[in-house]
Amino acid sequence: MLSSPACSPFRLPLTRGGASRRSAAAATITMRDRSKNRKPTQRGRYLSTEAIQAVQSLKRAALRGDPAASSAAAVEPKLRRLLKADMVAVFRELAAQGEALLALQVFEEIRKEHWYKPRLLWYVDLVTVLASKDLRSEVDKACSYLKREQLEPDTEGFNLLLKALLNAGFTQLTLDCFRLMKLWDSDPDRITYTTLIKGLESLGKMELSAGIRLEAENDYGCLDFLDEVEIEEACTSSS
Secondary structure, eight states: OOOOGGGOTTSOOOOHHHHHHHHHHHHHHHOOOGGGGOOOEETTEEOOHHHHHHHHHHHHHHHHTOTTGGGHHHHOHHHHTSOHHHHHHHHHHHHHTTOHHHHHHHHHHHHHSTTOOOOHHHHHHHHHHHHHTTOHHHHHHHHHHHHTOOOOOOHHHHHHHHHHHHHTTOHHHHHHHHHHHHHTTOOOOHHHHHHHHHHHHHTTOHHHHHHHHHHHHHHHSOOHHHHHHHHHHHHHHHO
16 A cells, blocks of 8 residues: 655655755845846936937937937937926936036927926035036036026035035135025025135135135124034044
8 A cells, every 4th residue: 555645755854943944045036136236326227228228319319429429319219209307317427427428418308308307416416516627618608607597595405516626626616606606595504614615725715715714704704613523533534
């Protein structure tokens, strides 16, 4: 008489520990490492396939040296078909990759869209990449666009913009944007004044820095916070 499957000598009894091990192994098998299949990220979001194709197409057009390459973004069908989020993602991806001129061209296309609403951080991205390539006239152009916008108060965004301009040595544009900051009710804070004062002094603009110091004193009464920043920087560098 044949043994039942449960009592077969070729089948080991299933212990409680064995069951837990088998379930653990099964759980391990069902897990996948998705990191190998991830698409390029853009500030916390994934680029769509269409956005990736647009980035690649624009870069190829620029590399080929096509007659239309200087206005590639304006004539690129893939770019014009993109949704708002993807179009912005293409701009920010190009800026992150250091494709300064292409980023500027895409940004100019974005400004023509019916859904366009200015964001100060877009300008920070644009100015940063243009300045990193020493494209001074293009930085001037970007700031000229900014001066025509109407933005919501954004002190943190302005602080980033002022730092980017100072790092590239754009003294007058820095002061112009500081005035815009006040005009658009973005109240300067300690970081604003520290960035301006130390940045201008590093560029040898002592008189301009002195003027900013006076404004800081009018707002805060004293400049002790400048010394606090120096102490923090010294501790950070020594650690």
